[in-house]
Structure formats: C-alpha cells, structure tokens
Amino acid sequence: MKPTIRDVAKRAGVSISTVSRVMNAPDTVTEDKRLRVLEAIEELKYQPNSFARGLIYRKSYTLGLLIPDIENLYYAGIIRGMQDACIKLGYSLMICNTDRDEGRLLAYIDAFHEKQVDGVIFASDKLIPEYYEKLAGYRIPFVLVSSHSYEYEVPSVEVDDEAGAYDAVKFLIELGHRKIAMIGFNDPNSVAGPPRCRGFARALAEAGLEHNSGNIVFASHRFEHAYDAARELFAKYPDTTAVFCVADEFAMGVISYLKDRSILVPGQVSVVGFDNVRMAGMFIPKLTTIAQPMYEMGYRSVEKLHELLATGRVQVTRERLQHRLIVRESTREK
Amino acid sequence: MKPTIRDVAKRAGVSISTVSRVMNAPDTVTEDKRLRVLEAIEELKYQPNSFARGLIYRKSYTLGLLIPDIENLYYAGIIRGMQDACIKLGYSLMICNTDRDEGRLLAYIDAFHEKQVDGVIFASDKLIPEYYEKLAGYRIPFVLVSSHSYEYEVPSVEVDDEAGAYDAVKFLIELGHRKIAMIGFNDPNSVAGPPRCRGFARALAEAGLEHNSGNIVFASHRFEHAYDAARELFAKYPDTTAVFCVADEFAMGVISYLKDRSILVPGQVSVVGFDNVRMAGMFIPKLTTIAQPMYEMGYRSVEKLHELLATGRVQVTRERLQHRLIVRESTREK
DNA sequence: ATGAAAGCGCTAACAT
C-alpha cells in the first residue's frame, strides 16, 4: 500500500497539515518538525498522490501532443524540444500518434479531456472545424506547431514556409538551373503545402521562369509516394534539371528513383529537400535542404502553451522561427 | 467550469448515485431515468473526472514508457505497436525519452510514481540495480522490451539477438565472404551487444573462420560514430569484404564511409544491418538486414504489462519474437 | 430502484 500523508504524519508525530505545509510552505513550520517530517517522507518514500492534488488544484500538469506520424523524423526532433521544455516547466507530456486518422485524433481529444490535460499541442495537421469545436467545447487551451490558423485565433509556432520554399528555389536558380520542378504535398489538409507552392512560384517568376511554375507533382507523405511521383514528374517534364521537394523524405524518394534510372544526383539533376531531418546528413548524397529548427519549435510551443495556461493569453499569436538553407551534396551548378 | 456529476444529476432530476449507476451499472436503473441521465450527459458533454475516479480506484489507466532515443527510428516502430495496444486495452501512454541519461531516467520514474502510472515499459537499456530498486521501491510493475534481465525476474519481450547475428553472418558466409568484420555497440549498458557478438563468433567458428572473430570495432549508437568506426575497421582490417552491423544506422554509417573512399557497396564490400528500420528500404543501396518485428514487440509488451497488472503474474516471463533476414541491395556474392 | 452519506488523499480556511 502506498504511504499517505497520514502515514507520514504519524511517523513524524505531527498532524497532516504540518506535513502538507512542509511540502507547500516549508518556512511556516519550525525547523525540528520540518526535519522530522522530511525524514519520514524519505523513509517511507512518500510522494503525494497526484489524484488528490489534481482534484483540488484542477490541474494535471500534463500536456497532450497530437502528431500525425511518429515514424516521421521531423516530429522526433520536435518532441525532443518539447520534452526538455516540459521538464523545465514541470509538465508531463502525453504523446499521441494520430496516423492522420480523423477518428483517432478525435478519440485522443476525448482521452485528453478525461485525463484533464492542462493543454494540448496540435502538430501539423490542419485545424478543421471539427477539431476546433471539440477542443473549444471541452475548453482545452491549445497551440499549433508547424501549422497556424487564420480562421481561429489560435497561438502557433512555425517556420515561414513560403520564404523557405522561395530560398530553396532561388538557390537552384542561382546555380544556373532553368528547368525546375517540384514535389508537393497532395494532402488537402496540409497547411505547409500551399505556401511552399507559392514560394516556388515566386522565385520562378522573379527569374522570368514562370513557365515552370506548373511543374509540380504531388505526393502523400512518404518515401514510396515520392518515388512514384518522381516517375510521373520525369515522364511529364523529362528535361528537368532540378527538383525542389517539400520534405527531405521526398528528396530521398526522388533521388532513389533517379538512382534506379541511373541518373546522377547531383551530376545530372539537383535535388533540394525541406526540414533537415537527422537522416538528411546521412543519406547518399547528403541532402541540401531548408532546415527547420525543430528542437526549438518544440521547445517554444510548450513555452507558449504554458504562457497561455498561466496568463490566459499569449504575447504573440503567430510566431515564426527562422529557417535556413543548408548546402550539402545533392545540388550542383548547372 | 467543467460539469460535475452533480450538474448532471440536477439536470436529469435524479441523485448523483443514480448518475453514477448509469455509468457503472446501467442495468440497475430504470429505463426512463437512464435515458434522462444519458441525455443530460450528452447535453453537458459531461465526462467523469479522472482524478476523482483515480482516487477511488487507485488506477490511472496510464502506462509509462522509457526509451533511450526518440530520434532513433527503431523506437518509432515499437511505439506504434504500443499505442495500438493501449487503445485496445484502454490505456494512455506517457512516452519519456531518456537520452540515455541516468539521472533523467530516474527523474522520470519519480514522475511516473507521482502520476501513479499503473505500470511502466522499459526499453532497451540495461536494467541496472539502481533502476530496479527505484521501480521496486515504488512498487511499480514493469516489463522490458528489446531487453531482458537474468538477475531479476522481470517479464520481457525481445528478439533472439544471438540467433539474429548468427543468421546475418551465416548469410555473408554463404555468399562466399571469408574476411568478415563487425561493428558492435560499445555501450557497456547495451543488452543486445554481447549476444550479437556471440552470434557473430558462432557463425564464424562454424565455417572455420574463427580467426575473424576478433575483427570487431565498437561504436556508440549513432551514424557518425559508425562512420568513424568504419574508418578504424578498414585501417585495421583492410582486406575485409563484408561487414555485419548491429544496427541499420551503423550500416548506413559504414556505407557512407565506404562511399567517401569510393569503395563500392555491394560491389567490393557487402554490408548487413540489423533492425529493419523504415529507412533501411530507403537508403541507397537498400539495406540487407535482420528485421525485428518492432510493431509487434511494442504491441506485445503492452499486452504483457496489462497481463501483469490484471493477474499479478505473466504466463511466459521471457518472450522472444521472430526475427528474419531481409535481403536487399547492400550485399553480394564474393 | 433510488437516495443519503462515508471516504479516497490532499489543501486551505479556520481555530487555537
């Protein structure tokens, strides 16, 4: 049987309030009693029951996280940042993988409500009304990571997707490429998808290459689909010399396809990725990519949620962190 | 303010006990009252407070998971299996990333205790006495995944590491290789390390190649270290034609090193990995590897923990799941 | 079949 506050009190020869005080307001209790209580706590390995505390404080010090795909390295980086922030701020984190399944996501929100999480972090997926209503109906505060919402006033932290895409494509243009194509997200709920297409188009237009801006093939999130998309892309636009991919995993799929067709990367075709997942530097060739500060994004999103919980509001609603171009081996001058 | 059972009772015009009954023993309450209560619950979006429930049942229906590195794809696969099992059995999962830091791990155990998780799953790391004592001291039931313990009687689910390594090396031998080397785990706390070395040695001995069995260089868990280890390995044993790696990530590191030295894989050197992480099929060349059933291991470990929680014991203490060799492109006949 | 009331472990207001 787990020891309770009563056991500690008995052992230390004091009342339960005194025990409670040494835990919550140590300086209101005399030295000797405090020491005795501390000793009893130590001996019994006592830890206050968080159910009882939760009942009183109405706080669980637990945060919920909803991510689309835990096998995607992008989220692994974000999670590390979140966990460190949680440790700093005294929260536990409940990570739930939705597998991009709407029903599953909704069920997790129910679970969060039941477990009384203090707040939730919603990653990447588009905040459709159904999700919003449910969260709002339960009055669960939440923030968005690598996503944002203009319909609703929800705090978010992300990267500037349009600018990231623009920088990637501009880099390709500066390398001398003139036949540039793109692999985008075909997920209609992708929030990063449209701005990255716009960034692609803007860089192209600026260089007088607007005739390329329709050269986009869409793929859903994984390597295999990007591989297939690459096939389609090179069938449609065979003279392409550079491909901008909206995810590193897409870049790997494209390179893999090219490799199977004995087309050299970067010798004949240059490829740029997006995210800078840990694998990007391990792939052959190492990926040139637009890096997102994943760790920091995770960290900030927890801090932001905490701010929201603590003060009821947030200084800056839509926060953007800096991306940067990392040039490695998958690109070359034309 | 969240609605309580009292709000529901008032709205339905019954006592709180009746409300409680419709939730816990629906058939003991008359049709019409039950319906009224259900309606009230619906209207108020009432969900019982899990703190209050936890206080009574002394159960949180939450499980804790301790993993060494969430950025390692191996764990991502395991986690997916765990989450599905948790959904089936009605648990929530609290995933904690230890970064292989002992203090951090210990702190998470404290957090688990405080949050009263029903049980914990301990992944990969060796169960050192310190961990065991803490968990046992708190009386938290737990199981091990991709690990085991002979000192303590703790349920575990893993793969047969010795046999997996043996199969990998045997395959290399059958391919005609005679100069075989290995990259192992240098982590003294690795539980998979020693048996994989033994499997390596056994396959070698069986083929009269025992003079190779010292050809091992050790690396710590990541790509970069395997890259460096490969340098060391080929400096020491330059005529090596095949390398057995105890992790796919090591295999990638080795291949990357070889690539940088313009040594062809599998043309000149064959490489086998271990795990079959999702990246294994995406790498160039695609990795030949010993596949672990990660999803199933995760799933089973949760079921096993549940069995332990529900019955106080477990049918089979040390459970082993089947590995299998997957031949792809990183190996070739000598 | 239903309601009243005790009690789970804790905190905080109130007494002393």
Place this chain on the structure above:
DNA sequence: ATGTTAGCGCTTTCAT
C-alpha cells in the same frame, strides 16, 4: 506555529 475540518468529484455501502 500547529491542529481540526470542510470539501474537491466520484463510487459504494447502507438505508429505505
């Protein structure tokens, strides 16, 4: 400075 007690939201006797 310390103890006594009400009450957080729920389940579960115990009456009725």
